[in-house]
Every structure is written in structure tokens, then in C-alpha cells.
Amino acid sequence: MSVEQALVGEAQKFAAELTKRVPGLWDELARLEKQKAEIESKGAEIETKLANAQSASSRYQAYEGRRGDGSFRCPKCWICDHVDSTAFGPTGSRESGREVYPCRCGFRFLY
Ligand SMILES: [Zn+2]
Numbered sequence: 001m002s003v004e005q006a007l008v009g010e011a012q013k014f015a016a017e018l019t020k021r022v023p024g025l026w027d028e029l030a031r032l033e034k035q036k037a038e039i040e041s042k043g044a045e046i047e048t049k050l051a052n053a054q055s056a057s058s059r060y061q062a063y064e065g066r067r068g069d070g071s072f073r074c075p076k077c078w079i080c081d082h083v084d085s086t087a088f089g090p091t092g093s094r095e096s097g098r099e100v101y102p103c104r105c106g107f108r109f110l111y
Contacts (some may be wrong), residue, residue, distance in 0.1 A: 052082065077108035 001009075048071035057081045066072055066086075074088035088103040090111075 028069075053081075054078070072101065074103040074105060074107055075109075076104050077103060081105060 031110070038062045056079055059082070063075060063078050064073060065075070071086065072089045074085040077083045077085035085103055085105060088098045088101060088109075090101050095110055098110040101111065103109075
């Protein structure tokens with residue numbers, strides 16, 4: 001066997017060794033792509049939460065507990081969810097001697 005033939009044999013071994021890695025590398029790449037998508041999704045979620053948190057002060061400045069029509073406005077919906085819930089107000093039930101103002105967001109104001 002010549003030196004050249006021996007080198008071709010070595011090249012074949014290197015090629016075979018690398019070729020065996022292809023399926024595993026594809027699997028690893030797919031796993032990382034999935035993680036990347038999850039991280040991007042989580043990042044977008046955090047950006048939304050950050051924007052909401054950064055606007056909390058201005059939302060608070062604009063908050064009024066009662067609307068022009070006399071109905072009450074849920075502070076949690078207004079500040080946290082950026083919605084003006086119309087289903088907020090006293091129901092006539094009482095807790096600890098105070099009137100309950102439940103909201104569909106889960107907030108329960110006692111007054
Ligand atoms: Zn609410």
C-alpha cells in the first residue's frame with residue numbers, strides 16, 4: 001500500500017466518523033430551534049409585561065374610580081389589564097361588615 005492509498009484510507013475514516021454524527025447533529029439543531037422559539041416567545045411575553053409595567057404610572061394618573069355615568073371602575077382591570085371593566089360594583093353582599101365589589105378579573109374590593 002502506497003502512502004497515498006494509506007492517506008485515502010485515513011480520509012475515509014475521518015469522513016465516516018463525521019458522517020455518523022449527522023443524525024445527532026440534526027436532532028440537536030432541532031432541539032435548539034425549539035428552545036429558540038420558546039425563548040423568543042417568552043421574550044415577547046416579557047416585553048409585553050415590561051410595557052404594561054412601564055405604563056402603570058401613567059395608567060394610575062388617568063384612573064378615576066367612577067365613570068361619568070356613575071358606575072365604578074375596577075382599578076386592577078384599569079392598571080394591570082388595560083381594560084375598562086364594566087362589570088364592577090357592589091352586589092349587595094357583605095364581608096366582615098363591608099360591602100363587596102367583585103370584578104370578573106378576580107379582584108374583590110371591600111368597602
Ligand atoms: Zn377587574
